[in-house]
Amino acid sequence: MYRALGRSWTYDEQDVSILRDLVAARQPAVGAFYHSRTFALLHYFSLPAQGRWILMCSQSRDGEAMARIEEGLGFRVARGSSGKGGARALVEMIKAQRDDRGLNSCLAIDGSRGPRGIAQLGTITLAQKTGSVLLPVAASASPCWRWNAAWDRTLIPKPGATVTVRIGQPIEVPAKLDEDGYESIRRLLEERMFSLHSNLDQHTGYHDPEPLRVPAV
Secondary structure (H helix, E strand, O other), X not given: OHHHHHHOOEEEEEOOHHHHHHHHHOOOEEEEEOHHHHHHHHHHHHOHHHOEEEEEEOOOHHHHHHHHHHHHOOOEEEXXXXXXXXXXXXXXXXXXXXXXXXXEEEEEOOOOOOOOOOOOOHHHHHHHHHOOEEEEEEEEXXXXXXXXXXXXXXXXXXXXXXXXXXXXXXXXXXXXXXXXXXXXXXXXXXXXXHHHHHHHHHHHOOOOOOXXXXXXX
């Protein structure tokens, strides 16, 4: 059902040559995205032109359903989240990318529980340990639904929607980082993702009365 829904979408691709060049050069990447835009991005990144990817999916009951969708779309899936099994899943993803240099990985910058839009360190660690670049990825859609009850306020493109995907400039992650270095890259990634989505939502006309970022209390 998800594949059929995805096939009904039209893609407005912006700056995707950045991604295609990385795939062609076999330069590994860690795709960094908002958890709220997962549903809108899965079908797009399952298309052959976008390369091969390993994803992290939670061990919850909802995660089991999502893992089946992701595996059905051709992704490799490591099971875990910031709440349970995340460290083990991250190690699995690191090993998979080291063993297969044509494999890329994706991780939500705000994890599986939020706070919404606040970058955590998982994506940075993954890029550092695999020699990958951080690749900011943004998505928006029109028309769409929004799951307001979810912590991330999930965006769900409607059948026949136009899904706009924009790729940001890659962020290099040094092999060695001190605490200040980690925080500098974390802030850069968070700001770049916020800017990408703010501009993209304005472009598509998508509006959420709640902010993209919810600072930790």
